[in-house]
Amino acid sequence: MAKYMVSFMPTNRSAMVEEGTTIAEAARQADVFIKNLCGGEGVCGQCRVQITSGKAEADEQARAFFSEEEIERGYVLACQTEVHDNLEVLIPPETRMEGAKIMTGEAAGPEAEGGAKPLVRKIFLEMPEPTLEDNISDIERVSRELRRKIGWHSYEISLSCLRRLSEKLRDSQFKVTASVAKRGGGYKILRIDPGDTTSSHYGLAVDVGTTTVVAQLVEMSTGRILGVSGTHNLQASFGEDVISRIIYACKKDGLGPVHEAVIKNINQLIDDLTSEKNISRDDIIAMVAAGNTTMSHLLLGLLPCSIRLEPYVPTADIYPQIYAREIGVQINPEGILETLPSVASYVGGDIVAGVLACGIPDHPEVRGLIDIGTNGEIAIGNN
Ligand code: FES
Incomplete structure (x- = not known):
């Protein structure tokens, strides 16, 4: 199937699309965002764009949204017009989506009222190294220390985390940070990182x-x-x-x-x-x-x-x-x-x-x- 280049102005972004793709879809592929109130049904007239180079014509349904003069100047509905040529498309200000300001409120607000109760906690663990008298498995050692710090819960761990556990404990002399998430009545150990990483959380x-x-x-x-x-x-x-x-x-x-x-x-x-x-x-x-x-x-x-x-x-x-x-x-x-x-x-x-x-x-x-x-x-x- 033939492919055509569609360039969008004034952002000068383009996409190479297959013949028959709508201009609206080409815009999405080029990361250009235009109004689309009716979801591309061709009934709202909000996706009006102007063809400034190449051949594309407004279909009969779309003509209801434009004056004769606009049709002469190349206006079409992006959602109803297919690409059959290389095109340059001007998106008029009323069709662009980037105009409005987004209210985001203030950053750097106060600390959470009553203390934070985070979904994931980071706990620094300093564990004794294994001995002949204390030779429980690595995961039991981590769970034992977690029980000391945050209580008697069940602790589960993913296989990928378990695979690297032995190495991480020994490389860090059994001083690690566990990231744990509440899961049902217990906790899931998400990560074990060497050293104390509690300040990056x-x-x-x-x-x-x-x-x-x-x-x-x-x-x-x-x-x-x-x-x-x-x-x-x-x-x-x-x-x-x-x-x-x-x-x-x-x-x-x-x-x-x-x-x-x-x-x-x-x-x-x-x-x-x-x-x-x-x-x-x-x-x-x-x-x-x-x-x-x-x-x-x-x-x-x-x-x-x-x-x-x-x-x-x-x-x-x-x-x-x-x-x-x-x-x-x-x-x-x-x-x-x-x-x-x-x-x-x-x-x-x-x-x-x-x-x-x-x-x-x-x-x-x-x-x-x-x-x-x-x-x-x-x-x-x-x-
Ligand atoms: S998005 Fe409604 S007419 Fe094109």
């Missing part, structure tokens, strides 16, 4: 919004917010509201691109925050994500189709704790990702996060939370 809190994605870099031992970064949700090029995104994700081969778009957002935010604070991605050992039910499904790569259809049932409202790497999030390879639970198909983990953050479960007096977002919700309650 970071996590991410990510708000996966329909319109914007915002990440906070958090010092896990204190709960202090070190940096905040936000960006437009790249999924907007598949539709601006949750219903359009569900429709796109439920088309053949639709889920992958929508899922990958938000992972790309998150990895870009991690890049921004780690460069700004001069820390390594490897020092980020946990991530918590909150979003509405559809956003949580798309983040985890779950099909959201039934959320839109009566009787409006999601695949899940409680999500498994996973390794972040399982969905392509680039933090420490042993780092975990927890997605806050949803309440119902249209009341998600973002509201759960808000309820927790404003202390509704901790106080006897009735408090209210009003979330004025792309969708709106109100929660009222007490402890």
